[in-house]
Amino acid sequence: MTMDDLKLQIKELIIGSLELEDIKPENIDDSAPLFREGLGLDSIDALELGVAIKKKFGVRLSAENADNKKHFASVNALASFIQNGEKTL
Incomplete structure (x- = not known):
């Protein structure tokens, strides 16, 4: 998957x-x-988005991670983050 495809997803x-x-995505x-x-x-949006990202892309998210705000x-x-992130099993 290209980076542009990932961004669109x-x-x-x-x-x-x-x-x-x-x-719309283009906006x-x-x-x-x-x-x-x-x-x-x-x-609240951040929590919902985090759950959706974890489900769709299988990346590991932790509430204790100080880098979450940056990600x-x-x-x-x-x-x-998704491209380089640690995947869950």
């Missing part, structure tokens, strides 16, 4: 799992923040 997952029906900037001034997601900063950051 992430955008579709964000839209689907968070029920953002009025947003989400790869480098824009997902929280606050970007898409405006909140901590969820943007679509680019999520794609890099």
